[in-house]
């Protein structure tokens with residue numbers, strides 16, 4: 471599928487996860503190669519965020535294997551090994567998840583100060599630099615997250631995710647809530663992370679324009695399984711009805727929304 | 733409706749007991765994890781200091797007021813009570829012993845449960861619900877070390893100081909009522925205050941304070957950390973934290989008293 475000769479940085483094999491009787495992941499198989507940008511698309515509530523949280527160790531999958539740089543991570547627990555793995559990661563949460571008791575710059579610099587033990591002055595400079603990359607000026611540095619708009623919070627979350635120069639970045643809906651121009655700035659930033667900096671990226675998005683721009687490969691999650699995965703430029707020729715319906719945003723098709731007529 | 737067969741009834745008790753054991757087990761694990769991080773570097777001095785100020789300094793007014801009125805009412809009650817068998821002379825001793833051994837730590841503990849326990853549960857609960865606790869983990873920061881350990885350490889060290897202040901203010905309140913309202917002789921009252929007071933009385937109260945501080949913080953953090961999703965989950969976590977820590981305070985109050993004074 472991926473065609474990558476080298477070992478994938480992330481490899482999910484037959485991952486299952488249920489919450490009580492509700493089966494969310496039903497055998498997910500997915501790989502992310504080195505310096506590859508993979509985008510997961512899929513309907514709301516199909517388990518995209520849950521997939522990311524399983525990789526990050528925030529949720530424990532019921533069964534299956536998740537490997538990061540070839541190392542099995544479902545069995546390492548929450549100790550130092552988990553910290554070592556998570557040090558490779560940067561994560562943008564769907565709801566930004568900013569620390570509301572800390573100022574904006576302290577949020578961005580958090581991983582540098584707490585994780586790397588960098589001095590506060592130096593970390594602040596680095597935070598200013600990262601915030602400039604997501605289009606935020608010095609005027610918001612000393613504000614608190616609650617004083618920012620939703621889109622600004624999202625961008626602070628993005629700056630925090632990339633601040634510690636992670637090897638692997640996870641973006642949960644990076645452009646949701648942003649205006650079209652700012653969305654494109656963020657898309658460029660993600661592309662730059664992969665092309666120039668050399669990160670691997672696994673993103674979730676509902677925005678097909680964004681997906682086409684940032685993805686090398688697109689995977690579609692439906693009913694707990696990856697039903698299609700392939701190069702981004704072949705998504706229009708996927709030959710899969712579900713994918714076609716999704717990318718064209720049609721209400722009629724094989725994917726039936728669970729809505730009842732009034 | 734299902735008939736309440738004796739077997740069903742036993743099963744009901746059994747299930748409740750098992751649930752209780754499971755919760756107690758989880759709580760012990762949580763406490764062990766939290767305490768172990770107090771002693772393992774890195775240490776977040778800034779956070780510890782902030783918690784100390786919040787618990788120690790900002791609780792002073794409410795704990796001081798509680799101590800003051802407890803001491804005053806003690807003097808009044810014991811005076812009118814003891815007058816029935818002409819033992820008014822014991823008022824000073826009763827006030828100081830009751831304050832240091834019992835009322836100081838218990839009342840301060842309950843007030844702190846309402847103030848600190850509730851706010852910790854609400855804060856950690858909100859952090860859980862808005863995924864801030866998850867975000868900590870992804871930024872290579874252990875939530876126990878960052879959130880739980882500083883709170884436990886601050887409460888265990890600051891509560892004795894708070895209670896010491898409550899004791900002093902309480903004794904002062906008793907003194908004021910006795911001397912200015914009940915016409916006690918001031919030097920005599922002070923002499924009687926010191927006469928029968930032993931180190932053990934004050935010390936046991938401070939040990940209680942420390943334990944109560946630990947219990948309040950533990951329940952606040954535990955409930956908040958495991959909060960269910962949504963505003964309702966956070967609300968429930970806050971209520972549970974205050975109720976459970978108040979009950980634990982009263983239970984441990986008895987146990988510690990037994991350990992110190994029963995012979």
Ligand SMILES: Nc1ncnc2c1ncn2[C@@H]1O[C@H](COP(=O)(O)OP(=O)(O)OP(=O)(O)O)[C@@H](O)[C@H]1O
Pocket residue numbers: 489494512513514515516517518519520521564
């Ligand atoms: N902690 C949890 N406890 C119980 N159920 C959960 C939990 N997290 C997620 N779920 C359930 O798992 C399903 C998938 O959730 P997830 O957040 O992964 O959806 P998603 O694909 O990211 O959707 P969206 O595009 O709307 O963000 C949902 O039905 C949700 O209710």
Ligand SMILES: [Mg+2]
Pocket residue numbers: 518519520564642
């Ligand atoms: Mg999601």
